[in-house]
Amino acid sequence: MNLASYADLAIDLVNTQRPQGDDLRDLDGLRALLAHRPHLGGRIAHRDLYAMRELRAQLRAIFTSAARGDEDDAVERLNTLLIHHPVHPQIARHDGHDWHLHFNESGSIPDRYAARAAMGLAAKIADRGIGRFGLCKAEGCERVYFDTTANRSRRYCSDRCAGRPSVTAACHPGEPRVTATARDGAQ
Ligand SMILES: [Zn+2]
Numbered sequence: 537m538n539l540a541s542y543a544d545l546a547i548d549l550v551n552t553q554r555p556q557g558d559d560l561r562d563l564d565g566l567r568a569l570l571a572h573r574p575h576l577g578g579r580i581a582h583r584d585l586y587a588m589r590e591l592r593a594q595l596r597a598i599f600t601s602a603a604r605g606d607e608d609d610a611v612e613r614l615n616t617l618l619i620h621h622p623v624h625p626q627i628a629r630h631d632g633h634d635w636h637l638h639f640n641e642s643g644s645i646p647d648r649y650a651a652r653a654a655m656g657l658a659a660k661i662a663d664r665g666i667g668r669f670g671l672c673k674a675e676g677c678e679r680v681y682f683d684t685t686a687n688r689s690r691r692y693c694s695d696r697c698a699g700r701p702s703v704t705a706a707c708h709p710g711e712p713r714v715t716a717t718a719r720d721g722a723q
């Protein structure tokens with residue numbers, strides 16, 4: 537199992553909030569986020585929604601600090617999350633699969649989500665370095681991403697954003713809207 541893959545939970549949660557709207561405005565939004573995540577199923581209540589929004593703010597702060605180069609602050613925030621949401625590993629065997637690792641099978645959904653997401657981010661940092669946490673540079677987009685390019689050239693969350701004016705370009709209307717380099721930067 538690849539621990540770093542749990543980092544996607546952090547990205548998916550942070551990206552539920554954008555200037556245009558909030559996917560976690562109600563319980564249906566939370567259900568949509570948790571769909572297709574069999575280990576994060578169960579009944580949810582409004583307190584879970586509020587806890588997930590708070591977790592989202594904590595995760596976003598990690599990306600924001602990392603993106604502005606404040607690695608110590610990002611790591612301190614992540615370590616706080618890891619302490620508050622410790623991982624409880626269990627070995628399990630079921631449905632024809634051989635023995636494998638499960639995490640935090642009990643506890644509230646926000647707790648289980650937080651433990652996995654924090655563990656995923658920690659593994660990602662250990663694997664690839666914290667400099668790969670990014671904040672989309674397109675104007676009006678606040679999505680976060682991991683830069684997996686060989687030369688750490690990614691600047692946008694998506695190809696769609698790479699085709700729009702960046703925050704920097706918007707401050708200088710006379711400049712070309714998008715350069716070929718900027719477009720190539722999106723993966
Ligand atoms: Zn974007």
